[in-house]
Amino acid sequence: MLTAVAFNATAGAACAVAIGCAPEAGAVAGNVLALALGSATPGGVLRAGVLKEIWTGEQIKQFRTALESWGWLARIRSYNQHVKNDVIHFVAIGGDPKVLVNNKTFPIGITALEDADKPVSLDKFSTEATPVTDDELHAASYDKMASVQERHRDALVETFGQRAIHAIAPDENNTDIPVLRTTGDAQEGRKMMTSADLLALKRSFDKMGIPKQDRVLVLCSDHVNDLLQTEQRFKDHYNINQTEGKIGRLYGFDIFEYDGTPYYNATTRKELAWGAVPADTDVQSSVAFYAGRMMKAAGSTKFYWSKAENDPQNHRNLVNFEQYGICLPLSETKCRAAIISDKVA
Numbered sequence: 001m002l003t004a005v006a007f008n009a010t011a012g013a014a015c016a017v018a019i020g021c022a023p024e025a026g027a028v029a030g031n032v033l034a035l036a037l038g039s040a041t042p043g044g045v046l047r048a049g050v051l052k053e054i055w056t057g058e059q060i061k062q063f064r065t066a067l068e069s070w071g072w073l074a075r076i077r078s079y080n081q082h083v084k085n086d087v088i089h090f091v092a093i094g095g096d097p098k099v100l101v102n103n104k105t106f107p108i109g110i111t112a113l114e115d116a117d118k119p120v121s122l123d124k125f126s127t128e129a130t131p132v133t134d135d136e137l138h139a140a141s142y143d144k145m146a147s148v149q150e151r152h153r154d155a156l157v158e159t160f161g162q163r164a165i166h167a168i169a170p171d172e173n174n175t176d177i178p179v180l181r182t183t184g185d186a187q188e189g190r191k192m193m194t195s196a197d198l199l200a201l202k203r204s205f206d207k208m209g210i211p212k213q214d215r216v217l218v219l220c221s222d223h224v225n226d227l228l229q230t231e232q233r234f235k236d237h238y239n240i241n242q243t244e245g246k247i248g249r250l251y252g253f254d255i256f257e258y259d260g261t262p263y264y265n266a267t268t269r270k271e272l273a274w275g276a277v278p279a280d281t282d283v284q285s286s287v288a289f290y291a292g293r294m295m296k297a298a299g300s301t302k303f304y305w306s307k308a309e310n311d312p313q314n315h316r317n318l319v320n321f322e323q324y325g326i327c328l329p330l331s332e333t334k335c336r337a338a339i340i341s342d343k344v345a
Contacts, residue, residue: 062150066157067298067325071246072218072256073161076327079297086122086299086324122299122324125159127152129320134308137317145319152321162260164327165218166274168294169262169287169338173269176333178204179285181269181342184226190283190341192226195234197339198251201288205252208334214291217253220261220284222341253288261285266343285338293335299324 067073082088097111130148137144173179180200184192198217205215219227224247227234237248237255247255263278264271264285272282306318329335 062153066153067160067296070157070161072216072254072258073164073296073327075214075216075254075291076164076294076296077291079295083122083297083299086124087119088122088297088299088326089117089119120326120328122297122326123163125156125163125323125325127155127320127322129304129306129318131314131316131318133314133316135315148319149321152319156321156323158260160323160325160327161258163274164296165258165260165287166262166271167326167328168289168336169271169285170336171271174333176208178337179264179269180204180337180339182223182226182339183342184230186344187226189344190222191344192230193223193286193339193341194226195231195251198227198253201337201339202251202253204337205288205290210290210334211292212252215253215288216291217255217286217288218258218261219247219255219286221257221259222284223286223339224257261287262338264338264340266340269340271338281343283341283343285340287336287338289329289336293330294327295330296327297325299326 067078079088095111095113097113098109100108130152132144132148170177170179180197182191182193182197183200184194184197186192201217224238228238234247234250237250240248247257249255262271262285263276263282265281266283267281271285272278278284301324302322304318304320304322308315308317311317
């Protein structure tokens with residue numbers, strides 16, 4: 001009973017704050033609503049009065065809000081409205097039409113834009129269960145469950161971000177999806193990144209005909225530190241205003257710093273598989289993309305809760321979440337690139 005009251009009060013308070021009401025009123029309302037619903041349903045349906053729907057709804061709101069405000073990920077358009085049953089149908093963009101100026105030749109030529117429907121199942125992200133004992137709830141008052149939920153959300157968002165940048169990055173160096181190498185001075189077995197490397201990246205985007213707006217560059221920590229050490233202009237931007245990981249705009253790119261960028265084999269320039277552990281032969285990358293040809297989507301959220309009253313030995317609750325989501329490029333080529341540190345023998 002104590003668990004149910006604490007749980008409902010926490011959920012009610014969280015929802016009250018979300019809509020601009022006093023948390024105390026929400027705590028009371030959460031338990032009143034639980035009692036009302038419990039008396040109106042068959043026995044066992046809401047016996048503990050746990051408002052799982054409130055916690056699930058709060059998790060959905062917070063997760064999607066995080067995706068829309070989280071640095072470089074916020075630059076990517078959301079396709080949430082197109083998700084059906086955790087599957088999204090998006091269009092693989094085939095190209096752009098040719099524009100004629102003051103045309104005097106007829107008939108006008110025809111350029112087919114061969115877009116394709118691509119049904120894709122969203123990735124499933126599941127957190128491991130967190131134990132919360134009745135004693136902890138009693139001692140920690142109402143903040144314990146809110147803290148647990150927040151940490152699960154943050155872990156889901158971080159893993160989603162790592163998965164997203166891995167999907168955006170090129171699989172390997174190829175035509176119109178370049179994986180460039182740094183060219184600076186040798187330091188600790190690799191060549192440092194310099195402004196010349198940023199210029200080479202700009203040239204590659206220009207050559208691919210990528211629009212000047214919405215170019216995004218996500219730098220790994222090694223490359224950020226290289227530029228801080230060697231480029232005064234970069235250092236000035238870094239120290240002026242860094243919010244949500246954003247450093248500034250240089251060489252036509254909105255530049256962000258992120259530690260979760262993927263690794264590549266330094267020799268073959270092939271991206272390591274998702275989840276693979278980097279070896280000495282691998283180096284971390286910085287990833288550039290055109291935001292106009294990327295997509296992200298959040299699907300369904302499910303809250304799992306095992307009640308302490310069903311665990312007579314430990315008196316503990318178990319809590320975890322399951323979240324569906326995905327982030328992908330809409331085009332295979334001419335919209336992304338990577339830079340890796342060149343190895344020095």
